[in-house]
Amino acid sequence: MSGDDSAARFERIVQPHLGDAYALARWITGDRADAEDVVQDACLRAFRAIGGYAGGNARAWILTIVRNAAYTWLARNRSAVVTAVDDLVATESANAGQAVTTAGGDYGANPEAELIAKADAARLEAAITALPPQFRDTLVLRDIQGLDYREIAAVTEVPVGTVMSRLARARQRLIEAISADDR
Amino acid sequence: MSMDVHDSNRDRAVLLVHAYVDGELDPANAIAIEQRMASEPALAAERASVEALRHALRERLPREAEPPALRERVRRAVGITRQRTQPTWMALAASVAIAIFASSTGTWYATTRTPSAGGNVSDAVIAAHLRSLMAPQPADVASSDRHTVKPWFSGRIPLAPRVIDLAQDGFPLVGGRVDVVNRTPVPSLVYSRRQHIISLMAVPNALAGSTTPQTVQGYNMISWTAEGTTYWAVSDLNLEELQMFARLFRAAPA
Numbered sequence: 001m002s003g004d005d006s007a008a009r010f011e012r013i014v015q016p017h018l019g020d021a022y023a024l025a026r027w028i029t030g031d032r033a034d035a036e037d038v039v040q041d042a043c044l045r046a047f048r049a050i051g052g053y054a055g056g057n058a059r060a061w062i063l064t065i066v067r068n069a070a071y072t073w074l075a076r077n078r079s080a081v082v083t084a085v086d087d088l089v090a091t092e093s094a095n096a097g098q099a100v101t102t103a104g105g106d107y108g109a110n111p112e113a114e115l116i117a118k119a120d121a122a123r124l125e126a127a128i129t130a131l132p133p134q135f136r137d138t139l140v141l142r143d144i145q146g147l148d149y150r151e152i153a154a155v156t157e158v159p160v161g162t163v164m165s166r167l168a169r170a171r172q173r174l175i176e177a178i179s180a181d182d183r
Numbered sequence: 184m185s186m187d188v189h190d191s192n193r194d195r196a197v198l199l200v201h202a203y204v205d206g207e208l209d210p211a212n213a214i215a216i217e218q219r220m221a222s223e224p225a226l227a228a229e230r231a232s233v234e235a236l237r238h239a240l241r242e243r244l245p246r247e248a249e250p251p252a253l254r255e256r257v258r259r260a261v262g263i264t265r266q267r268t269q270p271t272w273m274a275l276a277a278s279v280a281i282a283i284f285a286s287s288t289g290t291w292y293a294t295t296r297t298p299s300a301g302g303n304v305s306d307a308v309i310a311a312h313l314r315s316l317m318a319p320q321p322a323d324v325a326s327s328d329r330h331t332v333k334p335w336f337s338g339r340i341p342l343a344p345r346v347i348d349l350a351q352d353g354f355p356l357v358g359g360r361v362d363v364v365n366r367t368p369v370p371s372l373v374y375s376r377r378q379h380i381i382s383l384m385a386v387p388n389a390l391a392g393s394t395t396p397q398t399v400q401g402y403n404m405i406s407w408t409a410e411g412t413t414y415w416a417v418s419d420l421n422l423e424e425l426q427m428f429a430r431l432f433r434a435a436p437a
Contacts, residue, residue, distance in 0.1 A: 007261075007262075010263065011263070012434070015254065016427075016430050018249055018253065018257065019249045019427075019430070020427070021249075022247075022249035022253060023246070023247065026247065032250070036253055039249075039253060040256060040257055043257040044260055044261060047261040056351060057352070057353060058351060058352055059352060059353065110228050110231040110235075112228070112231075112232045112235070113228075113231040113232050113234070113235035114235075116232065116235040116236050116239050117238070117239060119239055119243070124239060124243060124244055125244065143236070143237055143240045143241070144240060144244065144423075145423070146423055146424040146427075148205075148207065148353075149202070149205070151353070164198045164201065164202060165198060167201055167205075168197055168198050168201045171201065171236055174236060175233075175236055178236075
């Protein structure tokens with residue numbers, strides 16, 4: 001493949017998703033300047049690999065590269081953050097239904113839903129930032145970037161069942177955190 | 184009821200409630216979990232909390248555009264030097280930034296904006312979309328092949344629209360139809376995203392109106408202008424994915 005072809009493919013396949021790439025990198029690194037570095041690194045990887053890109057879901061393909069680039073970047077620059085990720089694997093398969101106990105028997109008036117409806121942007125963002133990284137990735141990909149379960153499974157390189165349990169736990173943690181503010 | 188909270192059946196039901204809210208269940212599982220939510224208040228409460236959370240994240244969390252210089256920086260990094268295209272991309276990045284800014288106030292606009300020249304067009308556009316949803320089929324020519332859809336228009340309206348295949352990006356083409364906006368027949372393309380239907384109308388600029396992203400009765404609308412045509416995208420899809428659809432459509436080669 002000639003350089004011109006690669007350039008044209010890059011413009012067509014990668015560039016439309018640059019906004020999503022930046023948003024995911026910012027959520028993972030928590031920093032705008034770091035996110036730009038990660039996106040640049042990811043785009044270099046994507047450009048080198050673009051001759052072998054066989055079609056399919058371009059956004060999922062790029063976000064997979066961005067996510068890997070972001071974790072490589074974190075491991076190099078902030079190793080403390082990444083070591084915490086491994087501890088999570090043991091707990092994430094644990095009971096996803098735990099938070100249901102707090103819901104009580106009255107669903108006519110759901111106090112949690114009312115509190116969430118009142119939460120402002122800063123509160124929501126802080127609660128997402130406080131999530132363990134792999135829960136946060138899954139939540140951001142689904143509830144902010146709008147990917148479906150199969151796409152998230154592809155990007156985070158886990159089975160759909162793991163996506164489901166991570167997503168449920170991530171949301172339950174957010175719901176608990178936001179509800180706890182008012183107690 | 185508190186005895187079985189930790190059993191695997193309950194855990195599975197909770198995951199299914201989340202998948203139900205996400206529209207990821209097949210009809211049989213959806214009906215099954217609806218029945219359980221009707222009889223188990225804890226599951227119904229879970230659904231209410233998850234829906235409230237999703238709504239809050241979608242409506243309240245500002246979506247931050249990438250820095251305008253990032254696109255050029257990336258281009259330089261991979262060795263693409265195309266000065267000619269720079270203004271186009273910069274303009275596009277700027278318009279996306281404006282659209283994102285405007286989207287956070289979209290609901291406010293829809294409820295408070297004064298009627299303008301464009302009000303009639305956007306009303307006609309949303310009415311056409313709603314009519315198509317009530318019809319047995321949202322498209323008069325149902326095909327995912329753009330080489331079938333584009334010629335279908337040729338015999339019906341003076342100018343066939345750009346028809347772009349976005350299936351690889353998760354927006355498969357469903358078909359096309361002709362709508363009437365201010366007594367002028369206009370081509371509409373129909374795309375889908377999961378279970379959501381998107382109508383994309385190509386309105387001649389002579390009829391152009393407001394191009395502010397709007398939310399009307401729970402439907403999001405985005406419009407943009409290119410080559411003498413104002414495009415209107417309408418859907419009950421969330422605004423960020425509708426904006427992605429618009430970006431992809433605009434960026435696609437003709």
